Amino acid sequence: MKVSCPVCRKMTQWKGNPWRPFCSERCKTIDLASWASEEYRIPAERLGEEELEEERRGKTDEPADVPSSEGGDAA
Numbered sequence: 001m002k003v004s005c006p007v008c009r010k011m012t013q014w015k016g017n018p019w020r021p022f023c024s025e026r027c028k029t030i031d032l033a034s035w036a037s038e039e040y041r042i043p044a045e046r047l048g049e050e051e052l053e054e055e056r057r058g059k060t061d062e063p064a065d066v067p068s069s070e071g072g073d074a075a
């Protein structure tokens with residue numbers, strides 16, 4: 001069974017995933033941080049994950065300058 005991560009929308013394995021419903025600890029942290037920021041109005045900089053923050057905005061608003069960040073598999 002796969003679920004889509006509420007943070008980054010990536011399909012992620014549900015079974016055996018300690019971070020579910022998130023895909024990773026990172027997304028779980030981001031979700032908690034977004035809560036905190038809603039409550040305390042603090043920037044998410046403390047995460048040091050500007051890239052992900054940007055991605056979140058891109059999903060709800062419009063793509064930044066990356067045409068498609070998904071499907072790519074460059075390592």
Ligand SMILES: [Zn+2]
Pocket residue numbers: 005006007008009010022023024027
């Ligand atoms: Zn995720």
